[in-house]
Amino acid sequence: MVGIKSYGVYIPYYRVSRAEIGKFWESFQLPGEKAVANFDEDAVTMGVEACRDCLTGFDRAGIGGLYFASTTFPYLEKQCSALAAGALDLSQDALTIDFSGTLRSGSNAMRAAMDAVKAGSLGNVLVCSSDSRLGMPNGGKELEFGDGAAALLVGKSDLIATIDNVYSSNTEIYSVYRPAEERFVSSWEDRFLRETGYVGVMSSAVRAALEKFGMSPADFAKAIFFAPNPTYLGGAVKKLGFDPKSQATDPIWQMVGNCGSAHAMILLAAALDEANPGDKLLFVSYGDGCDIFSLTVTKEIEKVKAKQSVNRFLSSKRQTSYQKYLRWREIIDTEPPMRPRTEPASAVALYRDRKCGLALYGSKCRACGAIHYPVQRICMECRSKDNFEYYPFAEKQGKIATFSHDNLAVSPDPPTTLAAVDFEEGGRIMMDVTDRDPSEIKVGMPLEMTFRKFRQTHGIQVYWWKSRPIR
Amino acid sequence: MESIKDRVAIVGMGCTKFGENWDKSSDDMIIEAVYEAYEDAGIEPVDIQAVWVGSYWSNLPAPSQPLATLLKLDYRPVTRLENMCATASDALRNAAYGVASGVYDIALAIGFEKLKDSGYSGLPTDDIAMGLVSTAPNTFRSRNFTAPGHFAMMATSYFNKYSLDPEEGRTMLAKIMVKNHHNGTMSPKAHFRREITVEQVLKAPVIAWPLGLLDCCGVSDGAAAAILVRKEMARSFRSDPVFIKASQIAVGPSDGYMNPKNDWTMVQETFRAGQAAYDEAGIKNPRKEISMAEVHDCFSITEAVIYEDLQFSPRGRCKEDIEAGTFELNGELPVNMDGGLKCFGHPIGASGLRMVYELYKQIQGKAGQRQVKNPELGLAHNLGGTPGGCTVSVNIVGP
Numbered sequence: 087m088v089g090i091k092s093y094g095v096y097i098p099y100y101r102v103s104r105a106e107i108g109k110f111w112e113s114f115q116l117p118g119e120k121a122v123a124n125f126d127e128d129a130v131t132m133g134v135e136a137c138r139d140c141l142t143g144f145d146r147a148g149i150g151g152l153y154f155a156s157t158t159f160p161y162l163e164k165q166c167s168a169l170a171a172g173a174l175d176l177s178q179d180a181l182t183i184d185f186s187g188t189l190r191s192g193s194n195a196m197r198a199a200m201d202a203v204k205a206g207s208l209g210n211v212l213v214c215s216s217d218s219r220l221g222m223p224n225g226g227k228e229l230e231f232g233d234g235a236a237a238l239l240v241g242k243s244d245l246i247a248t249i250d251n252v253y254s255s256n257t258e259i260y261s262v263y264r265p266a267e268e269r270f271v272s273s274w275e276d277r278f279l280r281e282t283g284y285v286g287v288m289s290s291a292v293r294a295a296l297e298k299f300g301m302s303p304a305d306f307a308k309a310i311f312f313a314p315n316p317t318y319l320g321g322a323v324k325k326l327g328f329d330p331k332s333q334a335t336d337p338i339w340q341m342v343g344n345c346g347s348a349h350a351m352i353l354l355a356a357a358l359d360e361a362n363p364g365d366k367l368l369f370v371s372y373g374d375g376c377d378i379f380s381l382t383v384t385k386e387i388e389k390v391k392a393k394q395s396v397n398r399f400l401s402s403k404r405q406t407s408y409q410k411y412l413r414w415r416e417i418i419d420t421e422p423p424m425r426p427r428t429e430p431a432s433a434v435a436l437y438r439d440r441k442c443g444l445a446l447y448g449s450k451c452r453a454c455g456a457i458h459y460p461v462q463r464i465c466m467e468c469r470s471k472d473n474f475e476y477y478p479f480a481e482k483q484g485k486i487a488t489f490s491h492d493n494l495a496v497s498p499d500p501p502t503t504l505a506a507v508d509f510e511e512g513g514r515i516m517m518d519v520t521d522r523d524p525s526e527i528k529v530g531m532p533l534e535m536t537f538r539k540f541r542q543t544h545g546i547q548v549y550w551w552k553s554r555p556i557r
Numbered sequence: 558m559e560s561i562k563d564r565v566a567i568v569g570m571g572c573t574k575f576g577e578n579w580d581k582s583s584d585d586m587i588i589e590a591v592y593e594a595y596e597d598a599g600i601e602p603v604d605i606q607a608v609w610v611g612s613y614w615s616n617l618p619a620p621s622q623p624l625a626t627l628l629k630l631d632y633r634p635v636t637r638l639e640n641m642c643a644t645a646s647d648a649l650r651n652a653a654y655g656v657a658s659g660v661y662d663i664a665l666a667i668g669f670e671k672l673k674d675s676g677y678s679g680l681p682t683d684d685i686a687m688g689l690v691s692t693a694p695n696t697f698r699s700r701n702f703t704a705p706g707h708f709a710m711m712a713t714s715y716f717n718k719y720s721l722d723p724e725e726g727r728t729m730l731a732k733i734m735v736k737n738h739h740n741g742t743m744s745p746k747a748h749f750r751r752e753i754t755v756e757q758v759l760k761a762p763v764i765a766w767p768l769g770l771l772d773c774c775g776v777s778d779g780a781a782a783a784i785l786v787r788k789e790m791a792r793s794f795r796s797d798p799v800f801i802k803a804s805q806i807a808v809g810p811s812d813g814y815m816n817p818k819n820d821w822t823m824v825q826e827t828f829r830a831g832q833a834a835y836d837e838a839g840i841k842n843p844r845k846e847i848s849m850a851e852v853h854d855c856f857s858i859t860e861a862v863i864y865e866d867l868q869f870s871p872r873g874r875c876k877e878d879i880e881a882g883t884f885e886l887n888g889e890l891p892v893n894m895d896g897g898l899k900c901f902g903h904p905i906g907a908s909g910l911r912m913v914y915e916l917y918k919q920i921q922g923k924a925g926q927r928q929v930k931n932p933e934l935g936l937a938h939n940l941g942g943t944p945g946g947c948t949v950s951v952n953i954v955g956p
Contacts, residue, residue: 490713495703514816
């Protein structure tokens, strides 16, 4: 039996109110808010965060593959799943594949993972989808889109939900699309998207799936439909004969927005947060066709759902402004600060430093136990030479030893909060504190690690780790 | 180990006006400082037997040969060196060792820096400054933050450890800046020459909390030079030579960045370099025996902690001395008589020799309105880097 062993999500810390966007443009006043990635986040960093959440308590060395899906990978040519595997410290022989091109790419990856496990090709596969899509300013898509990521661990044993059946279809349609050279998503007339596209395509696919599965709407405790907003969802649910109140799940448009290729999986995770053993779930992903899964929740769910991943990230949030959003996404250019140019990163140094930098390994002295970051060949306490083991910091927590809020440092979200972070088992790293309210930063405050963008120079995006107040 | 004490004399010094010297190149400033030193010592360019020249960013990577071209030196050795903010102090130290070894009779030490051709305020960020973008481990590579950001962390920690609320701590620091600005009004070669008030310091825009604009020294251009000779030759050049009593540098292993035992309320490098210099000069009670000091007030908190690290004030109690006026020009132990980095700005590779220039003039009784009464030993202190890891020089000179 193939199924899901664990799940995780990531929803960024910041929210922009739709009313503020409407007010700025003297335009529609829509309710709710959208989750927005910080300036130091992208599809890769959010995906890594969701994977970390999913892998809590799991042995990473045993992960057979990472299937990473997004329509907003930072590179068209360069594998982001390999990059994420490096940050996650997965095995060198894990199979890494990028899935892209459609809002369905997350469920495409899930389907492929399921098939690989079922065929015995891989023991388990980490599936991740993550997106940070852009709608043009003062447009409906800008109001609708949110940022986020989700991850699933697909395998054969200790399943929290079995995948009982699957059905996929394809449909050639220009509903939402984005040529390679464009930053902003385009779409056709909304009525066509909704009536012919979303409701039309999905209804026939779901009917075909239920026929294949030999099931009817009444068999499911919950039906999880990808839905860009509640209006779309309502139309499809009603047409297909599901009860909007008891069976359909909240598309989180009000709190997060439509997270693109990650959206369906985030909704699945939200349903798993609330699921009970024995529940049958229908999971419908949409985009240029449909991927439809039927699942049965097992008693193992209790352990994983205790994390309440989705609820945790929904409740841990802070408002930011539309002005900052425009700046963070580089939608508007602002006058560059009169500061030194950014020096180019070296691909050679990044390669050499991938264990210490990307996966955040320091060293622990075998003679005296002192913990260092970065790796120190000569121990700072006992001066033993080359007598250390690698020591992972990424999942450790720390506390602020001291800090400052630096306005001179160039940042799209000044001030740069800098701290000496002392770790629970020893070691200190100088780190930025991100996703923070400067007025709440204090000596002694607990922090956790988060994978972030550092700088982009000459086409090379340097990633590293920052600290953040615990979410 | 032998001591450098009383083996080398300074017989000539020069120093440019520090500031935004838009109309002067590095070359112009070097010539100005060096020729003032030649004239002061009464020597000719051909008398120079060896040169140590320091700069941090300017003319990287090779000012040695261009310096010989500039000064038309007589086929003599020129060594360019760099030791962060202690660069000029290290040029002096190396020249002193050259003379003390007996290999050279007359050596020239130069420190200079041209920062204001850059087009921006402040210093380059660490990654550029340290050439660390591509070659260093990530912890260093990643540092987007700035010098004020680092030193502000020391203020945060100091306030926290000694239970000073931000207002109280910032007021204590502001008094140091007010003192230095007052002294600077009497320094013709200073960049900033105006009085400031505690209120102005507290209300200035925040640069890196808890430090505001007036807690930070300026960025400027400048050059300074010294001519060193063997002790026994000194009085043939002048009646009032100034002797080197100690010359020490301590470079730390970046404990503040890596070791949780380091609490950012002291700078071990300053303590170690200071103690080594006191030992070298035979000083038992620094507060009593040092007449005056020029210290590295790159930020207000730096000077406060220096008082403790150099053993002028008991640990955690510099506030009492600041409030008592101990370090004011007429106080028990005047510090930064010329206005310090606060008023001169900090052309990285020049500051160390500018400090010694002030001590030299004070000892000769030529400090004008700022003159300290009958000074004996003067101390110059530079801190290069950040409180988390730095190179610190302490030079002590006297009659």
